[in-house]
Amino acid sequence: MSVPAAQHHAPPTGFIRKHVFSLDHKVIGKQYYGLALVAAYIGMGLSWLMRFHLAWNSTAIPGLQFLSASGAPGGVMTPEYYLQLMTMHGTIMVFFVLTTAPFAAFGNYFLPIQVGAEDMPFPHFNMMSFWVTFVAFLVLMSSFFVGDGPTLGGWTQYAPLNAIGSVGGPGQGMGVVLWATSIALFCVGQLLGALNFISTTLDLRVKGLSLMRLPLSAWSWFITSCIGLTAFAVLMPACILVILDHVAGTSFFVASGLVMNDQVLPHSGGSTLLWQHLFWFFGHPEVYIAIVPSMGIVSHILLANMRKPMLSQRVLIYSMGALAVLSYMVYGHHMFVSGMNPFSSLAFSFPTLVITIPSTIIVLIWTFSLYGSKLRINSASLFSLGFISMFVSGGVSGFFLAQPSIDIMLHATYFVVGHFHLVMGVAAMFGIFAGTYFWFPKMTGRMMNETLGRVHFWLSFVGAYCIFMPFHYLGMVGNIRRYSTFTDDFLQPLIPVHRFITIAAFVTGFAQLIFLYNLFHSRFWGKPAPDNPWEATSLEWSTATPPPFDNFGGKHPIVYHDPYQYGVKSSVGDYVMQTSPEQVETEFEEK
Amino acid sequence: MARFFAITIVVIAVLSAIPILRHTWVAPEDISTHGALIDEQMSETMAEAGISFLAAQFILAFFVWKFSNTAPDAKIKKFPGGAKGLVIGALLVVGVEVMALGIFGVKAWANVYLDAPSANAMPVQVQAGQFAFYFRYPGPDGKFGGLHPELINEGSQNIFGLDPEHDVDARDDIVAAEMAIPVNKEIHLLMHAKDVGHSFFVRELRVQQDFVPGLDVSLHFTATKIGKYEIVCTQLCGLGHYNMKAYLEVMSQEDFDKWLKQQAGQ
Numbered sequence: 014m015s016v017p018a019a020q021h022h023a024p025p026t027g028f029i030r031k032h033v034f035s036l037d038h039k040v041i042g043k044q045y046y047g048l049a050l051v052a053a054y055i056g057m058g059l060s061w062l063m064r065f066h067l068a069w070n071s072t073a074i075p076g077l078q079f080l081s082a083s084g085a086p087g088g089v090m091t092p093e094y095y096l097q098l099m100t101m102h103g104t105i106m107v108f109f110v111l112t113t114a115p116f117a118a119f120g121n122y123f124l125p126i127q128v129g130a131e132d133m134p135f136p137h138f139n140m141m142s143f144w145v146t147f148v149a150f151l152v153l154m155s156s157f158f159v160g161d162g163p164t165l166g167g168w169t170q171y172a173p174l175n176a177i178g179s180v181g182g183p184g185q186g187m188g189v190v191l192w193a194t195s196i197a198l199f200c201v202g203q204l205l206g207a208l209n210f211i212s213t214t215l216d217l218r219v220k221g222l223s224l225m226r227l228p229l230s231a232w233s234w235f236i237t238s239c240i241g242l243t244a245f246a247v248l249m250p251a252c253i254l255v256i257l258d259h260v261a262g263t264s265f266f267v268a269s270g271l272v273m274n275d276q277v278l279p280h281s282g283g284s285t286l287l288w289q290h291l292f293w294f295f296g297h298p299e300v301y302i303a304i305v306p307s308m309g310i311v312s313h314i315l316l317a318n319m320r321k322p323m324l325s326q327r328v329l330i331y332s333m334g335a336l337a338v339l340s341y342m343v344y345g346h347h348m349f350v351s352g353m354n355p356f357s358s359l360a361f362s363f364p365t366l367v368i369t370i371p372s373t374i375i376v377l378i379w380t381f382s383l384y385g386s387k388l389r390i391n392s393a394s395l396f397s398l399g400f401i402s403m404f405v406s407g408g409v410s411g412f413f414l415a416q417p418s419i420d421i422m423l424h425a426t427y428f429v430v431g432h433f434h435l436v437m438g439v440a441a442m443f444g445i446f447a448g449t450y451f452w453f454p455k456m457t458g459r460m461m462n463e464t465l466g467r468v469h470f471w472l473s474f475v476g477a478y479c480i481f482m483p484f485h486y487l488g489m490v491g492n493i494r495r496y497s498t499f500t501d502d503f504l505q506p507l508i509p510v511h512r513f514i515t516i517a518a519f520v521t522g523f524a525q526l527i528f529l530y531n532l533f534h535s536r537f538w539g540k541p542a543p544d545n546p547w548e549a550t551s552l553e554w555s556t557a558t559p560p561p562f563d564n565f566g567g568k569h570p571i572v573y574h575d576p577y578q579y580g581v582k583s584s585v586g587d588y589v590m591q592t593s594p595e596q597v598e599t600e601f602e603e604k
Numbered sequence: 605m606a607r608f609f610a611i612t613i614v615v616i617a618v619l620s621a622i623p624i625l626r627h628t629w630v631a632p633e634d635i636s637t638h639g640a641l642i643d644e645q646m647s648e649t650m651a652e653a654g655i656s657f658l659a660a661q662f663i664l665a666f667f668v669w670k671f672s673n674t675a676p677d678a679k680i681k682k683f684p685g686g687a688k689g690l691v692i693g694a695l696l697v698v699g700v701e702v703m704a705l706g707i708f709g710v711k712a713w714a715n716v717y718l719d720a721p722s723a724n725a726m727p728v729q730v731q732a733g734q735f736a737f738y739f740r741y742p743g744p745d746g747k748f749g750g751l752h753p754e755l756i757n758e759g760s761q762n763i764f765g766l767d768p769e770h771d772v773d774a775r776d777d778i779v780a781a782e783m784a785i786p787v788n789k790e791i792h793l794l795m796h797a798k799d800v801g802h803s804f805f806v807r808e809l810r811v812q813q814d815f816v817p818g819l820d821v822s823l824h825f826t827a828t829k830i831g832k833y834e835i836v837c838t839q840l841c842g843l844g845h846y847n848m849k850a851y852l853e854v855m856s857q858e859d860f861d862k863w864l865k866q867q868a869g870q
Contacts, residue, residue, distance in 0.1 A: 093843035167840050173817050174800040174842065181800060182734075182842040268818020270753040272765070273734070273799050277753050285801060285817050319671075321680040325687030350803070352816035355717035359710060366702035373698045376660060377690045383667035385681025387674045390605045398668060402613050405660040406620075409653040416705060418642050418712035419649060421812045422631060425803065425838035467605070475612070482620050486629040491807040493838050496846035501834055503632070503807070580680035600682065 024562045034144070036136035037562060041143050042122025043456065048147060049114035049445075052105050054529070055154075057522055059102040066090045068508070068515035070498045084162060093183045095497035096165035100184075101153070103168030104192065107299065108199050109150055111437065114445045115306035116241070117146070117206055120234040122456060124210060126553045127231045129219030129570045131563045133209040142209070146202035153195035156188050164188035167495060169296070172266035172288035176258035177280070180273045190259050193252040200249035203241050210238035221572035225327065226591070228551045228576040229316075232330050233309020240298045240305070240337045248295035251288065258283070289348050297344035301336050303437045304404075307444020308333060308375065311397040314451045315379065317549040318394035319386035320587055322577040329378050335371040339364055349417040350424050358417040365415035372408055376401065387580075387587075392466025393547075396447035399474045400440050406478070407436025410485060425495070428488020431481045439477045446473070446528070453535065454542030458559050461539060465531040469524050476521030480514050487511075548588055551576050555592045606672030610665040617661040621654060632808050635829040635854065639810035641712035648708070652701055716811070721824035725790040728783065731764055732815045733798035735844030737835060738763045741778040741864060748794075749774020756798070778867045783835065784853045786860040790826045803839035806852055814839050827854040 025031040035041060065074055073088030084094030121139070125132055133139045156163040161183040166174050170192065179186030214227070214235040227235075254265040258280075266288045267280035316323055323329060345353070345361030379401050388394070410432040413419050423429060446469070453461050492499075492507055499505055545554040552572070556565050570592045581597040583589040589597045623629055634643055683690075729740040729748060742748045749771045756765040766774040785791050795804060797815035805812040808831075813823050837848035855863060 091843075092846055096840070096843065096845070165840075165843065171801050171840065174840070177800070185842075271797075271799050271817050272753045272756045275757050275759070278799075283818070286819070324683055324690070328687045328691055350812050351814050352819060352821045355713070358717070359713065362709070363703075363706050366706045367699075369702055370694060370698050373656075373694045374691055377694055378687060380660070380664050380667060381683045381687075381690055383664075383671055384683040386667075386671045387678060387680060388606060388668065388672040390609070390672060395605075395609065398609060398664070401664055402616075402661060405657060405664075409657045409660075412649050412653040412656075412702070412705065413646070415702075416645065416649065416709045416713075417717075418645050418709045421642060421716070421810060422646065422807070424812055425805075475616070478616050478620070482616075486623055489631060490629045491631055491805075493805070493836060495840045498846050500847055501836060501849060503834060 034140055036132070036140050038121050038125050038133050038136070038139060039456075039560065039564075041139050042118050042120070044143050045113050045118035045121055045146070048143075048150060049110050049118055050529075050532075052109035052113070052150065054525070056102050056105040056110060057525060059098045059105070060518065061522055062090070063095060063098055063102065064511075064515040064518045066095055066497065067499075068512040081157075081162060090497070092497040093165055094162070096167070096495065097163045097184050097188075099495065100165055100167050100192075101157075101163050104153060104196075106438065107168055107303070108196065109146075109153075111303035111441045112203065112299070113146065115310060115441060115448065116234060116237050116302065117142075117203070119230070119310060119445075119448050119452065120210060120237075120306065121206070123452065123553055124213055124231055124234050125217065126556065126560060126564050127228050127551055128213060128217050129222060129552050129565070129572065130213060130217035131565070134212045134216060135205075135209050138205045139209050142202045142205035145198050145205070149195045149198035149202060152191055152198065156184070156191040156195075159191065160184075160187040162188060164192045169292060170255070170288075171292075172255075172285045173268065173271065173280075173283070175255055175288070176264075176266040176283070177271070177273065177278055178259060180278070186259070190256055193255040193259075197249050197252040197256070200245040200252070203245045204249070207238040207241040207245070210234055211242070214238075219570050219572060222591075225330075226572055226575050228309075229312040229323070229326065229329060230306075230309040233306045233312075233333060236333050236337050237302050237305045240302050240340060243341070244295045244298040244302065247291055251291035251295070255288075286348075286351060286353060289351055289353075290344075293344040293347045294341065296347065298337075298340040300433070300437045301340045303441045304444075305333055305336065307400060307441045307448075310444045310448045310451075311400045312379065313551070314393050314447050315382070315397045316577045316579065317451075317547045318389040318391065318397070319383060319579070320389070321382070321386045321580040322575075324378050324382040326575070326577070329375060332371040332374045332378070336368065336375075339368045339371070343368055343415075346415055346417075346420070349420040355417075362415055362417055365411075369408070369411060369415070372411075376405055376408075391450070392461070392463060392470055393447045393450035395467065395470045395474075396443045396450065399470065400443040400447060402474075403435055403440040403443055403477065406482070407432055407434070407440060411436070422491070423488055425493055426488035427484045427492045427494055430494050431484025431488060434484065435477075435481045439481060443473075446470075449532070451547065452553075453532075454546050455553055455558050455560070457536055457539070458542055459535050459537075459539030460542045460546065461535040462531050465527055469528045469531065472524030472527070473521055476517050476524060479517035480521060483510050483514055545590075548586055550574070550578055550588050550590050552591055555590050606668050610669035613661050613665045617658055621658060624650065624654060633829075634810055635808045635827050635831070635833070636810050637826040637828060638712070638715040641715060642810045645705070645709050645712050649705055652705065716823055716825065721792040721822075722790055725792040725824055726785070727792045727794060728785065729764075729794040729796060730783065730804060731796045731798055732802035732804070732837065732841075732848075734800065734842050735837070735848040736781070737783070737804070737837075737848070737850040739780045739783045739850075740764055741780070741867075742773075743776030743778055743868065745773060745776055747773040749777050751796070753798075776868070778864060780867050782851050782853065784855055784860055784863045785827060786857040787827055787830050787854050789857070790824055792822060792824045794820060794822045796820050800841050801839045802837045802841050802848070805836050805838045806833055808833045809852070812838060827852075830854050830856060
């Protein structure tokens with residue numbers, strides 16, 4: 014397999030070309046990581062404010078009035094401000110953290126290296142992909158400071174509330190336009206990224222690197238790009254239609270005869286359910302865009318720490334592929350009680366139930382690969398094992414939400430919030446953390462502090478369970494989500510549970526500050542890292558730390574082995590690197 | 605550290621299961637004719653999901669416990685049977701499990717959504733708007749008057765936009781801020797959204813359905829127990845969403861007739 018010359022570009026010389034508008038996939042990967050990091054802490058800060066308000070809704074939060082005098086007079090949040098913060102929390106986390114970090118950040122940095130390439134095939138598109146995403150983030154953030162604040166419609170932005178303008182409430186005018194602009198731009202960024210990822214995987218693999226010899230992380234980024242290419246291509250036009258409903262007098266999502274403040278709205282002919290179909294056609298695949306990269310990352314890390322190959326790499330890849338294909342057929346389970354044809358609910362229910370089969374196979378492959386392994390425990394492997402536990406816990410609640418009859422009771426309750434936070438929020442975050450502890454030495458040339466890493470793990474693992482398990486119980490009682498205050502007779506007795514969750518959220522959030530400290534401290538003062546600290550086999554560990562500009566110092570590596578040849582006897586130890594021509598005896602057949 | 609991890613996930617799994625087994629947090633008692641099937645479906649799913657959850661966490665814990673701290677010269681081992689057995693097992697066990705849940709669940713869903721309401725079901729219209737529900741009964745003529753959005757005027761209490769001057773059917777329509785229904789009588793609920801999306805959720809009735817602006821939807825149910833229950837909005841509809849609620853009073857037929865007469869007189 015020859016490497017096309019199109020990817021070659023000269024090493025940068027000036028500061029701007031080197032660090033700002035860089036064409037180097039590694040710099041772009043770090044830029045994405047930095048953006049996700051900033052976004053994650055803003056998103057977490059917003060969740061702290063929300064959690065505090067839910068637990069003690071009439072107590073002032075000192076200083077909050079300076080963030081928004083009208084949204085939090087005297088430091089006490091108004092109901093609309095709660096919803097605005099909630100919307101921003103969801104949007105920031107789903108788009109700018111869960112999509113950006115495991116896929117765009119790690120994928121950008123490591124996919125070209127894992128395939129042995131010098132860069133992505135379209136470096137200018139790659140640079141544009143990051144900067145468009147960055148502008149998207151600024152546009153979203155600007156809504157805090159414009160007019161009456163950000164939109165309050167939730168990250169799902171249901172119609173027609175998202176299309177009728179400021180008559181719908183604070184933030185429903187300019188706030189929605191900024192939200193939709195931001196997300197449309199974000200989609201452009203991700204589409205450009207997906208094109209690069211797909212062509213890198215298919216066209217730039219070095220000699221000897223067949224598809225089945227790709228590491229599982231590379232496979233997960235490739236599969237995610239394929240999902241993203243279709244999902245973001247649907248969300249982007251949907252956002253443009255919302256903007257048109259605001260600025261061009263169209264009525265894509267607003268039906269005739271709606272009345273606000275005793276006035277008939279000047280719209281006609283639109284469909285409110287159309288938005289839900291377009292949104293969830295993106296929205297459910299988005300769950301897999303968030304979680305599949307973490308599946309690959311965690312597999313990659315676990316194998317290096319189990320010191321043995323995967324029980325079946327092929328089955329795992331096919332199962333991730335099955336998730337990707339099925340993800341488009343299940344989106345209607347978000348709409349069981351939306352008013353769509355009730356027969357459709359049944360049609361969407363079965364694929365949703367079927368998707369548990371590849372998910373189960375993936376969990377079984379991970380778990381039973383542990384059998385007979387020589388498990389090494391470190392921060393990266395702990396977060397990977399924690400990922401499996403969280404993925405199982407969040408996944409089993411999918412059994413309930415896949416069934417329309419049960420959804421009657423659980424829809425729009427905290428059960429749903431608990432489900433998706435565990436399965437795509439916490440699990441994906443654990444994948445990000447595992448990836449950070451594992452690849453930080455390669456990216457920076459320094460090791461992270463292991464003790465702080467383990468403290469971070471234990472507080473996050475136990476803390477996340479203390480937050481999100483009770484969410485399921487609240488949902489079973491019927492605790493409705495997206496309420497700023499619990500005034501209903503049946504919700505008030507649940508407030509002590511909310512207080513417990515809030516305290517757990519503060520402790521878990523504190524653990525993330527330890528991580529932040531570890532990240533920055535290790536970046537400058539961490540122990541220098543060797544080229545291959547984990548005795549791992551894939552291509553990123555066969556190059557210098559940190560990798561040179563062209564990744565392999567002017568050479569094209571040749572691949573001789575499948576990606577996880579652990580548990581063998583070689584001249585370097587119990588593993589043989591993909592690039593080593595050394596022949597070793599193994600019970601695990603080469604691909 | 606590995607063994608501590610194994611113990612932790614076992615403890616977390618057991619602690620998570622205790623409130624479920626003790627029924628600490630459960631939905632209130634069902635007061636509908638269709639709810640028993642939903643509750644049954646919920647219990648069966650809980651049993652299957654619960655067993656899967658505990659089994660997966662315990663196996664993970666066991667392997668982490670057993671295969672960490674191994675001697676440096678220990679040889680790695682393949683899982684006997686390999687991946688094939690696991691894949692076939694997952695296909696059979698999970699496949700049969702989820703298909704069974706799906707197929708048995710159809711009946712519970714069909715009761716509410718696929719079967720038509722009976723001919724003598726009592727029609728009640730509910731209109732949702734920011735941030736209140738209003739209810740309309742057709743009056744002695746059994747017919748609802750037409751809706752005219754341009755006539756809606758909350759100041760003059762024309763909540764639904766009725767035109768009694770020109771529309772005979774609308775003259776005897778009864779509008780109320782609370783919903784009352786007779787016990788053991790099938791209700792055909794006609795749902796109309798005035799402005800944006802809302803939802804109608806009564807936990808005890810095992811009913812939740814979104815209002816779709818521009819598209820009137822309906823559902824039917826029969827309440828079996830006299831009492832007062834909360835109707836809440838579950839679809840984010842704006843700043844007052846958290847406070848959008850009304851009460852459902854299930855009454856004896858006699859009390860309902862009195863209530864309706866009283867409402868008509870207002």
